[in-house]
Amino acid sequence: MSQQLAVVAERLLSRLTLNSDQHWLDFGAGTGLLSLPLAQQVAQVTALDTSAAMLAVLAEKGQTNIQTLQQDVFAGLPAVYAGVVSCMALHHVEDTLGLLRIFHQHLQPAGQLALVDLYAEDGSFHGDNEGKGVKHLGFEPAELQALAEQAGFQAVTFTEILHLQHRNGRDYPLFLMQARASG
Numbered sequence: 001m002s003q004q005l006a007v008v009a010e011r012l013l014s015r016l017t018l019n020s021d022q023h024w025l026d027f028g029a030g031t032g033l034l035s036l037p038l039a040q041q042v043a044q045v046t047a048l049d050t051s052a053a054m055l056a057v058l059a060e061k062g063q064t065n066i067q068t069l070q071q072d073v074f075a076g077l078p079a080v081y082a083g084v085v086s087c088m089a090l091h092h093v094e095d096t097l098g099l100l101r102i103f104h105q106h107l108q109p110a111g112q113l114a115l116v117d118l119y120a121e122d123g124s125f126h127g128d129n130e131g132k133g134v135k136h137l138g139f140e141p142a143e144l145q146a147l148a149e150q151a152g153f154q155a156v157t158f159t160e161i162l163h164l165q166h167r168n169g170r171d172y173p174l175f176l177m178q179a180r181a182s183g
């Protein structure tokens, strides 16, 4: 599945406005699926994750303009960013509105938000949802859009970015939600 997700990075990045002065945040960066290609196009990427093991793998890749930040996103962020990206981390956070508010507070005016996750599913994607820290069985776009707007985002759009072929034999569509911070 990680090979399929590599396509997500390419598709997502092609939809962003990137330049070499920007500092971006990758929320739930893992081993750098998004951080690594993003860092080729911007000044700096902060790769945020609670997992020291994941971030250690990313750090070993030696991309010098990626700073790893091992902490919970709710512990407070150290900077303001041109944009926030995330792939498959949103469903691990119980308080979606709280998370979107944090992103909004730490984005520059008109900053870009680009989140990839599962459309609503029946719980079969992870199987052991409790054991894997799953807090949401995917998302309904209209509900997520309402939360994003409540958090201060504008111009919220959804695109189906990939059908992920799971080893359980089923496939699961992933969305890309893009939005712009107010201001």
Ligand SMILES: C[S@@+](CC[C@H](N)C(=O)[O-])C[C@H]1O[C@@H](n2cnc3c(N)ncnc32)[C@H](O)[C@@H]1O
Pocket: 005, 027, 028, 029, 030, 031, 032, 033, 034, 048, 049, 050, 051, 054, 071, 072, 073, 074, 086, 087, 088, 089, 092, 093
């Ligand atoms: C399914 S992994 C996705 C990793 C990577 N984005 C990818 O697509 O390969 C989700 C990541 O989000 C991180 N995560 C979940 N909740 C978090 C939180 N509250 N603060 C920071 N990181 C979190 C997990 O540690 C995990 O590495």
